[in-house]
Amino acid sequence: MAMTRKQRRLSMIGGAGAVLAVAGGLILYALNDEIVFFQSPSDVAEHNVPHGQRIRLGGLVKDGSIVKYGETVRFVVTDGGGDLTAIYTGTLPDLFREGQGVVAEGKVGDDGIFHADTVLAKHDENYIPKEVVEALKERGEWQMGADNPKAKGAPAPDKASRAEPQDAAVKLTN
Amino acid sequence: MIVELGHFALVLGLVLVLVQSVVPIWGAHTRDERLMSVAAPVAGVQFLMVGLAFAALTMAYIQSDFSVLNVCQNSHSDKPLIYRISGVWGNHEGSMLLWVLILSLFGALVAAFGRTMPETLKANVLGVQGWISVAFLAFILFTSNPFIRIPNPPMEGQDLNPILQDVGLAIHPPLLYLGYVGFSITFSFAAAALLDGRIDAAWARWVRPWILIAWIFLTLGIAMGSYWAYYELGWGGYWFWDPVENASFMPWLAGTALLHSALVMEKRDALKVWTVLLAILTFSLSLLGTFLVRSGVLISVHAFATDPSRGVFILAILAIFIGGSLSLYAWRAPLLKQGGLFAPISREGSLILNNLFLTAACAAVLVGTLYPLALDVTTGDKISVGAPFFNMTFGPLMIPLLIAMPFGPFLAWKRGDLLAVAQRLMMAFALAIVIALAVVWVKGATNVMVRIGIGIAVWVMTGAVSEIVWRSKLRRVPLGQSFRRAVGLPRSSWGTMVAHFGMGATMLGIVAVSAWQQEVITVMAPGETKAIGGYELTFDGLSPSSSSNYREDIGHFTLRKGGAVVADMKPAKRFYMARQMPTTESAIETFWFSQVYVSLGDPKEGGAIVVRAYYKPLVTLIWLGAVVMVLGGLLSLSDRRLRVGAPRRAHHVAAAAPAE
Numbered sequence: 001m002a003m004t005r006k007q008r009r010l011s012m013i014g015g016a017g018a019v020l021a022v023a024g025g026l027i028l029y030a031l032n033d034e035i036v037f038f039q040s041p042s043d044v045a046e047h048n049v050p051h052g053q054r055i056r057l058g059g060l061v062k063d064g065s066i067v068k069y070g071e072t073v074r075f076v077v078t079d080g081g082g083d084l085t086a087i088y089t090g091t092l093p094d095l096f097r098e099g100q101g102v103v104a105e106g107k108v109g110d111d112g113i114f115h116a117d118t119v120l121a122k123h124d125e126n127y128i129p130k131e132v133v134e135a136l137k138e139r140g141e142w143q144m145g146a147d148n149p150k151a152k153g154a155p156a157p158d159k160a161s162r163a164e165p166q167d168a169a170v171k172l173t174n
Numbered sequence: 175m176i177v178e179l180g181h182f183a184l185v186l187g188l189v190l191v192l193v194q195s196v197v198p199i200w201g202a203h204t205r206d207e208r209l210m211s212v213a214a215p216v217a218g219v220q221f222l223m224v225g226l227a228f229a230a231l232t233m234a235y236i237q238s239d240f241s242v243l244n245v246c247q248n249s250h251s252d253k254p255l256i257y258r259i260s261g262v263w264g265n266h267e268g269s270m271l272l273w274v275l276i277l278s279l280f281g282a283l284v285a286a287f288g289r290t291m292p293e294t295l296k297a298n299v300l301g302v303q304g305w306i307s308v309a310f311l312a313f314i315l316f317t318s319n320p321f322i323r324i325p326n327p328p329m330e331g332q333d334l335n336p337i338l339q340d341v342g343l344a345i346h347p348p349l350l351y352l353g354y355v356g357f358s359i360t361f362s363f364a365a366a367a368l369l370d371g372r373i374d375a376a377w378a379r380w381v382r383p384w385i386l387i388a389w390i391f392l393t394l395g396i397a398m399g400s401y402w403a404y405y406e407l408g409w410g411g412y413w414f415w416d417p418v419e420n421a422s423f424m425p426w427l428a429g430t431a432l433l434h435s436a437l438v439m440e441k442r443d444a445l446k447v448w449t450v451l452l453a454i455l456t457f458s459l460s461l462l463g464t465f466l467v468r469s470g471v472l473i474s475v476h477a478f479a480t481d482p483s484r485g486v487f488i489l490a491i492l493a494i495f496i497g498g499s500l501s502l503y504a505w506r507a508p509l510l511k512q513g514g515l516f517a518p519i520s521r522e523g524s525l526i527l528n529n530l531f532l533t534a535a536c537a538a539v540l541v542g543t544l545y546p547l548a549l550d551v552t553t554g555d556k557i558s559v560g561a562p563f564f565n566m567t568f569g570p571l572m573i574p575l576l577i578a579m580p581f582g583p584f585l586a587w588k589r590g591d592l593l594a595v596a597q598r599l600m601m602a603f604a605l606a607i608v609i610a611l612a613v614v615w616v617k618g619a620t621n622v623m624v625r626i627g628i629g630i631a632v633w634v635m636t637g638a639v640s641e642i643v644w645r646s647k648l649r650r651v652p653l654g655q656s657f658r659r660a661v662g663l664p665r666s667s668w669g670t671m672v673a674h675f676g677m678g679a680t681m682l683g684i685v686a687v688s689a690w691q692q693e694v695i696t697v698m699a700p701g702e703t704k705a706i707g708g709y710e711l712t713f714d715g716l717s718p719s720s721s722s723n724y725r726e727d728i729g730h731f732t733l734r735k736g737g738a739v740v741a742d743m744k745p746a747k748r749f750y751m752a753r754q755m756p757t758t759e760s761a762i763e764t765f766w767f768s769q770v771y772v773s774l775g776d777p778k779e780g781g782a783i784v785v786r787a788y789y790k791p792l793v794t795l796i797w798l799g800a801v802v803m804v805l806g807g808l809l810s811l812s813d814r815r816l817r818v819g820a821p822r823r824a825h826h827v828a829a830a831a832p833a834e
Binding site: 005008011012015016019020022023026027029030031033034035036037038056070071090091092105 | 515517518523526527530531534535537538541542545546555556557558559560562563565566567570571695696697775776784786
């Protein structure tokens with residue numbers, strides 16, 4: 001049963017349309033379901049993020065708040081406006097310390113505590129996740145002069161003149 | 175002085191490339207031989223000039239000339255020589271210079287090897303390549319000049335970001351750039367064909383070696399980057415779906431599609447309009463990647479808005495080249511005549527299927543990469559699109575592609591017989607089922623996706639091999655004769671088999687690691703032993719050490735299997751003095767295709783330390799598969815029929831003979 005030219009073309013266009021429709025459907029479904037919103041502690045307090053919804057929580061690790069029980073660590077994330085207690089089990093990134101920026105992914109439990117399953121590792125002493133910087137700027141916690149709100153201890157050797165361009169991006173391009 | 179010479183050479187390069195971008199194209203338009211013949215020598219000399227500039231900057235790095243701002247910000251005199259050299263492209267300005275160097279390298283290569291190309295095509299290709307060079311040389315000279323001096327040079331530089339001080343980084347960017355900047359030349363071919371208003375199977379023959387070369391380097395570059403991230407970042411991940419990775423992965427997907435559609439065009443004179451579009455899109459994605467990585471937009475859209483000079487410049491380049499080429503396409507593509515007819519079930523049909531799925535997958539990656547930026551700009555909401563999104567979209571699009579993959583090379587051109595092909599693949603299918611069941615039975619898998627994944631990976635591998643088995647008539651004719659047949663098969667057939675086999679191997683590695691990886695994160699005191707993946711890992715203690723630009727704590731571990739020592743492992747935590755920055759150096763032991771991976775966390779009281787240990791079954795297949803794909807590409811490239819410059823316009827009809 002040889003197809004006519006028109007039938008051939010139609011069957012091919014139909015096939016292509018079907019694949020593209022499936023691809024489009026998958027993308028829309030995934031955009032609805034699989035993305036995670038960034039929230040600061042005060043967002044969580046103000047907007048009543050539903051318990052159990054996955055979010056990325058970003059802010060600074062509050063001074064004096066880190067308590068370790070073996071593998072589990074409890075700390076407070078702050079953005080000046082609000083505080084949220086977080087709990088995490090596992091190894092922490094090299095640069096996880098008090099006064100430093102942090103981004104953690106997880107859910108706020110019914111106990112009102114943020115249960116993190118990932119704490120993001122950043123590679124640079126001076127690096128603060130961009131979401132954290134913007135959230136802090138909104139709160140007026142960002143001190144431009146120091147260019148860096150922790151500004152205790154470690155000297156920032158090379159700031160001022162240069163923007164540290166792509167530390168997250170550094171991985172594949174530089 | 176050398177630095178000023180470099181600066182001057184770069185300016186001279188810009189002047190030359192202005193000539194290259196105008197004169198030959200005018201010559202091609204007016205059919206003036208003399209004007210067209212300007213293209214090749216100018217492209218060569220322009221490459222020399224950019225090369226000179228690059229050499230000058232490299233010299234400044236080697237000599238630690240801190241009066242150059244770029245050197246001062248990114249180098250340090252204590253650094254070993256190799257990292258002083260690789261530091262040249264470890265920063266924005268230097269890496270853009272490398273970008274332009276590779277751009278003009280490809281122009282010079284076409285000038286040198288394209289002797290048999292028609293004069294007008296060659297003139298147009300070099301002219302268009304010249305336009306791209308103009309844009310990026312201007313970008314460097316006006317916004318990212320690496321040759322700027324500072325009036326009061328400091329005694330010491332600020333050093334290169336320590337995670338970049340690694341052999342992997344020394345070779346990864348040049349490979350990656352050879353790949354994705356390499357696609358500039360296919361873009362130039364496409365634009366030249368459109369300018370010419372004429373395109374045929376010979377065009378596909380001229381352009382295919384360049385697609386292959388770019389694809390080979392891009393594949394290597396991505397694999398290299400993935401391995402580097404795996405061992406250097408200390409948490410054992412090989413792919414993060416972060417926008418920077420996606421920036422190089424999208425051109426790879428589009429480039430792979432282009433590789434296959436150019437095949438149809440070469441053999442059957444069909445899919446011309448689509449192939450030209452794909453060539454344009456592939457390089458557009460390379461440009462988009464450059465914009466994402468180089469403009470700072472990924473760091474923060476707001477930072478981008480406050481210091482927009484670089485970003486806006488690249489955005490303008492992006493808009494001009496993508497907009498311009500697509501307009502040219504819309505205007506001229508209707509002139510291109512459609513060639514060979516074919517049935518939906520045929521080699522052509524299968525290659526279209528390949529293109530459909532690859533471009534759809536590429537679109538999914540594109541959406542996942544750009545959506546967070548778009549949302550941030552429009553609503554201010556900050557979201558992260560991570561692995562779950564890509565697993566949900568990219569994964570399902572890859573599965574049918576991989577299942578269909580073994581069928582393609584078996585189908586005849588024009589009209590194929592799916593049933594006959596299925597019969598020929600029966601052995602491969604049965605073998606895949608048996609191997610998959612055996613693997614799953616030995617390793618144990620509760621998850622049905624794991625079984626399907628292993629099955630598909632093995633199927634891709636056995637399916638690839640069975641093509642050669644069938645073509646060499648193994649077991650249907652005497653062994654010696656089928657051996658001779660196998661040797662006599664075109665290299666491109668071997669190339670297809672090897673590359674498809676490599677794809678299967680990569681997938682096998684990915685599935686095995688995600689299914690059977692073991693992870694132990696724990697505090698270990700000296701003398702303590704933990705079990706991981708059938709091995710026993712003993713922590714013997716920490717010892718301090720130092721090198722020219724860092725100090726480190728080395729963890730000493732003994733790895734045993736059944737009581738016998740199989741390896742000493744020495745992961746370390748380093749602290750780089752100049753940047754006051756710690757890094758984690760993992761220790762990796764390879765057993766066949768599997769690896770044991772150990773890295774260190776924070777030290778605890780009493781000499782104890784947090785240890786991350788992984789057992790990664792078949793993990794090396796992920797990268798070895800890519801290397802095998804590259805070998806396949808090289809085999810294809812070595813095919814006599816494809817040799818650069820070999821094809822001539824008149825003979826293409828004969829090549830489409832049914833022997834394929």
